[in-house]
Amino acid sequence: MMLKICNLKKSYGKIRALRDLNLEIEDGELFGFVGPNGAGKTTTIRILTGLLRADSGTVEIDGQPMRCGDGKLKEKIGYVPDFFGVYDNVRVSEYLEFYASAYGITGLVARRRYMELLDMVGLGGREDHYVDSLSRGMKQRLGVARALVHNPRLLILDEPAAGLDPRTRQDFIQMLKEINKCGKTILISSHILSELGEMCTDIGIIEEGAMVLRGSLVDILAMVNTSNPLEMRIYKNLPEAVALLRRHPLVHNVTIDGNQVVAGFSGGQMDEARLLGQLVTEAGALVGSFGRRQGGLESVFMQITGSKEEKVVAQG
Amino acid sequence: MMRFVSHVFPIYQKETMTSSRTTRLTVIVMIFNLILALIGLLQLQLIVRDSGYYGDTPYASLLQMYTLVAAFEAAFILFIVPALTAGSISGERERQTLDILLCTRLRPADIVVGKLLSCLSTAFVLMLSSLPVLTLVYIYGGISVWDLAVLFGCLTVTTLFIGSISTLFSALMKRTTMATVLSYLSVIFVTVGTYLVLVMVLNIYNVLTPNGVVVTGETMAPWNNLLLINPAITFYSLFSQQIGGTESISMLNWYNGYIFTDRMLTPDWLLLSCAAQLALSVLFIWLAAYAINPLHRKS
Numbered sequence: 001m002m003l004k005i006c007n008l009k010k011s012y013g014k015i016r017a018l019r020d021l022n023l024e025i026e027d028g029e030l031f032g033f034v035g036p037n038g039a040g041k042t043t044t045i046r047i048l049t050g051l052l053r054a055d056s057g058t059v060e061i062d063g064q065p066m067r068c069g070d071g072k073l074k075e076k077i078g079y080v081p082d083f084f085g086v087y088d089n090v091r092v093s094e095y096l097e098f099y100a101s102a103y104g105i106t107g108l109v110a111r112r113r114y115m116e117l118l119d120m121v122g123l124g125g126r127e128d129h130y131v132d133s134l135s136r137g138m139k140q141r142l143g144v145a146r147a148l149v150h151n152p153r154l155l156i157l158d159e160p161a162a163g164l165d166p167r168t169r170q171d172f173i174q175m176l177k178e179i180n181k182c183g184k185t186i187l188i189s190s191h192i193l194s195e196l197g198e199m200c201t202d203i204g205i206i207e208e209g210a211m212v213l214r215g216s217l218v219d220i221l222a223m224v225n226t227s228n229p230l231e232m233r234i235y236k237n238l239p240e241a242v243a244l245l246r247r248h249p250l251v252h253n254v255t256i257d258g259n260q261v262v263a264g265f266s267g268g269q270m271d272e273a274r275l276l277g278q279l280v281t282e283a284g285a286l287v288g289s290f291g292r293r294q295g296g297l298e299s300v301f302m303q304i305t306g307s308k309e310e311k312v313v314a315q316g
Numbered sequence: 317m318m319r320f321v322s323h324v325f326p327i328y329q330k331e332t333m334t335s336s337r338t339t340r341l342t343v344i345v346m347i348f349n350l351i352l353a354l355i356g357l358l359q360l361q362l363i364v365r366d367s368g369y370y371g372d373t374p375y376a377s378l379l380q381m382y383t384l385v386a387a388f389e390a391a392f393i394l395f396i397v398p399a400l401t402a403g404s405i406s407g408e409r410e411r412q413t414l415d416i417l418l419c420t421r422l423r424p425a426d427i428v429v430g431k432l433l434s435c436l437s438t439a440f441v442l443m444l445s446s447l448p449v450l451t452l453v454y455i456y457g458g459i460s461v462w463d464l465a466v467l468f469g470c471l472t473v474t475t476l477f478i479g480s481i482s483t484l485f486s487a488l489m490k491r492t493t494m495a496t497v498l499s500y501l502s503v504i505f506v507t508v509g510t511y512l513v514l515v516m517v518l519n520i521y522n523v524l525t526p527n528g529v530v531v532t533g534e535t536m537a538p539w540n541n542l543l544l545i546n547p548a549i550t551f552y553s554l555f556s557q558q559i560g561g562t563e564s565i566s567m568l569n570w571y572n573g574y575i576f577t578d579r580m581l582t583p584d585w586l587l588l589s590c591a592a593q594l595a596l597s598v599l600f601i602w603l604a605a606y607a608i609n610p611l612h613r614k615s
């Protein structure tokens with residue numbers, strides 16, 4: 001267990017940023033921490049990095065309980081904040097050397113380490129450039145190299161892809177995957193689920209300071225899909241098929257548009273299969289296509305993090 | 317010592333490296349030396365002219381030159397140190413690098429001390445660059461190496477004292493501009509304000525005591541300790557002791573015996589005031605470190 005957060009609470013005056021956050025991240029995961037603006041992602045991350053003190057709750061990193069300001073645990077975490085600056089008048093190599101020395105790594109060891117990292121993040125050969133002359137995407141990469149300079153076990157990135165163009169973002173994600181393969185556990189936050197969808201092994205969705213969903217991407221998609229309506233295309237015996245659907249105990253809300261039928265269905269995958277069988281054998285329908293509507297990741301996200309009223313409607 | 321090398325030195329090294337890449341230090345040293353040269357030249361000119369009159373080398377004028385140069389140096393440091401340190405922490409905050417620093421294994425105190433040390437090293441550069449002019453006096457006699465060492469010691473204490481005040485404001489304020497303004501106000505307070513406070517206290521005593529009863533120096537004695545933190549008095553005390561006689565700085569004698577007492581011209585006072593300023597420096601450094609520690613930070 002790389003990270004274990006239990007009942008984390010944090011308020012800013014009257015604003016309750018974290019209500020009761022629970023989260024576990026295993027070794028080697030590439031964890032996507034998703035939530036809309038103001039959900040409490042940055043607050044959680046700042047608590048993990050020791051920059052903010054939680055009101056209550058516990059955090060365990062690598063099996064050890066965290067106290068705010070604990071030097072030992074700080075060496076296990078690399079942190080790339082959502083906004084960060086670089087110093088003027090400093091070269092890339094000096095920038096990394098400085099942070100290496102801040103972790104007690106100096107001399108040749110430091111040099112070897114940062115050259116390796118620069119290659120890893122795709123900035124090889126740029127060690128003599130001044131950091132303020134780097135583009136935004138490169139600075140972001142440099143930020144990752146900086147966060148890895150002391151060889152931490154857990155890398156935390158707060159909305160790293162914001163402000164990058166799609167191509168740069170793709171490269172950036174590729175880079176993170178590589179780093180993950182090298183054995184680092186990564187926690188990356190974003191407010192765009194589809195941005196993380198393709199890369200993360202696991203996803204957690206936070207809303208209003210509490211986790212609302214946690215699991216692997218496949219699980220989450222499946223879970224959400226069962227609440228999507230069934231879509232089918234029926235070419236023969238449409239009225240009989242509709243009548244059968246209307247009678248079916250698991251079906252509700254049948255709408256017909258030409259030969260396209262959309263039906264709310266509250267059964268599992270086996271029930272779906274049985275329904276298809278019934279349609280063909282009992283109603284004699286000719287079924288062209290049959291299946292759950294595939295929610296894109298964004299619609300999944302909207303569904304989960306929709307406003308309160310919407311949720312009540314959906315349940316009722 | 318080990319802790320210093322591994323924790324404070326990285327910050328110090330970064331600070332000196334980045335500042336050496338700007339023209340700031342060069343400009344400061346240049347202006348400083350220009351003014352020093354002017355003072356030295358004018359004073360030598362006077363000495364040459366006077367020796368024409370009196371037919372001998374007037375040592376008093378040479379000593380006066382020492383006082384002038386050293387006093388200018390002290391004033392320059394009071395003036396420059398807030399500019400050097402008021403942005404040390406708030407600048408990191410504005411640049412959004414403070415959080416990253418706090419995430420490393422460096423502790424808040426390491427960061428504060430490292431920053432202050434780099435300011436100290438700038439002050440040392442200034443002191444060293446003033447040596448040629450000061451040794452002019454040394455060559456002619458009247459000032460010993462020990463005197464120079466004590467002068468540099470006092471300048472170091474002042475740098476630390478003012479630097480730690482500025483660093484504290486830098487840690488407390490969000491903006492460098494605000495920290496700079498408050499730092500300069502503090503310099504004015506410790507040099508002029510403390511004196512004004514004492515004048516006020518004296519006047520209050522005068523108003524409160526019944527007619528005919530005279531307020532004595534003894535009544536004021538405890539209050540006068542406030543001047544221990546006044547760098548201007550520290551140097552006044554130092555120069556009076558080094559060149560002997562107080563005639564040259566007689567303008568402060570308005571409140572002689574009440575606010576300014578003979579006690580201020582003793583080595584004890586000098587030592588005590590340096591100790592007081594150092595103690596306050598340590599306190600301010602600790603407070604600054606406390607202020608930037610996420611453990612204690614509000615919200």
Ligand SMILES: Nc1ncnc2c1ncn2[C@@H]1O[C@H](COP(=O)(O)OP(=O)(O)OP(=O)(O)O)[C@@H](O)[C@H]1O
Pocket residue numbers: 012015016017035036037038039040041042043044191615
């Ligand atoms: N320093 C602060 N003072 C007061 N309230 C704050 C502070 N920081 C955050 N908040 C509040 O806490 C809540 C959570 O904020 P947080 O920054 O953690 O959200 P986030 O998930 O990172 O959002 P975003 O995607 O916009 O970065 C918000 O309602 C925000 O207004």
Ligand SMILES: [Mg+2]
Pocket residue numbers: 041042043082158159
């Ligand atoms: Mg955020």
